Amino acid sequence: MRLNAYLARAGVASRRGADELIKAGRVTVNGEPGQLNTFVQSRDRVAVDGEPVALQKLTYLLLHKPAGVVTTARDPQRRPTVVELVPAEPRVVPVGRLDAYTTGALLLTNDGQLAHRLAHPRYGVEKTYEATVEGKPDDVALQALRDGIELDDGPTAPARVRRLGPNRIELTIHEGRNHQVRRMLEAVGHPVTRLHRSAYAGLTLEGLEPGQWRELEPSEVDQLRRSE
Ligand code: URA
Numbered sequence: 001m002r003l004n005a006y007l008a009r010a011g012v013a014s015r016r017g018a019d020e021l022i023k024a025g026r027v028t029v030n031g032e033p034g035q036l037n038t039f040v041q042s043r044d045r046v047a048v049d050g051e052p053v054a055l056q057k058l059t060y061l062l063l064h065k066p067a068g069v070v071t072t073a074r075d076p077q078r079r080p081t082v083v084e085l086v087p088a089e090p091r092v093v094p095v096g097r098l099d100a101y102t103t104g105a106l107l108l109t110n111d112g113q114l115a116h117r118l119a120h121p122r123y124g125v126e127k128t129y130e131a132t133v134e135g136k137p138d139d140v141a142l143q144a145l146r147d148g149i150e151l152d153d154g155p156t157a158p159a160r161v162r163r164l165g166p167n168r169i170e171l172t173i174h175e176g177r178n179h180q181v182r183r184m185l186e187a188v189g190h191p192v193t194r195l196h197r198s199a200y201a202g203l204t205l206e207g208l209e210p211g212q213w214r215e216l217e218p219s220e221v222d223q224l225r226r227s228e
Pocket of ligand 1: 097
């Protein structure tokens with residue numbers, strides 16, 4: 001694998017952070033300075049600032065993200081982040097993003113390849129949201145959400161939509177554009193007051209209170225690989 005991916009898998013830094021370390025000449029491979037295009041194999045000896053580093057076990061965590069926590073590894077405004085809610089080792093990063101005030105299912109992993117694929121629109125991972133909204137959406141609004149909504153960045157793909165209560169609806173989408181659900185509901189005249197992701201790629205939050213996390217079962221990881 002490429003040197004920056006190796007350093008990310010070793011928990012040293014994100015891939016971008018790893019590139020900076022490599023450019024700064026702080027990384028060696030078998031004693032020679034590493035380059036951005038260096039490829040590393042398992043027998044190679046990699047060191048950062050002279051300290052040997054090693055690959056970490058691939059780890060997959062499902063977090064019940066609480067409100068008010070940001071989906072990033074580091075927040076310039078020093079708000080609490082999702083990575084602070086899970087063990088620091090091995091270092092995992094969120095797959096995709098939930099808004100600070102969205103709660104629900106969030107996957108974190110150090111498997112960069114799987115994370116990249118799951119986050120890619122081409123793979124169309126299924127995400128289910130429960131939204132509480134202003135007003136009482138009628139059948140016309142629900143049908144418009146199903147058919148697709150014209151947003152600033154283009155039309156949304158067809159969605160599965162179900163009424164959960166007078167002002168609560170469930171939406172299942174395969175896309176993951178910024179603030180997509182909030183924008184879709186705003187567009188039909190029903191701004192979101194509360195948003196919760198109840199399922200991600202078939203993973204639900206059963207047994208997890210807000211702020212709690214669990215490791216995925218090997219069968220669940222296999223399932224994610226199959227959904228790629
Ligand atoms: N759509 C949104 O608007 N916000 C989220 O956090 C996720 C999907």
